[in-house]
């Protein structure tokens with residue numbers, strides 16, 4: 001059995017004594033963060049990952065603005 005086909009998360013293989021290997025969801029990759037902007041001036045304040053509800057800093061590297 002291979003890892004679940006869900007690139008949003010890291011997957012950790014957990015072999016079991018009996019039965020198939022289990023895959024436990026690990027760290028979130030924050031693939032599709034949404035912009036959080038100020039209601040007044042529209043300034044980019046942060047990003048929010050809707051997969052894990054984790055807020056990311058607006059200057060996070062690797063995320064296209």
Ligand SMILES: [Zn+2]
Nearest residue numbers: 028030049052
């Ligand atoms: Zn996330």
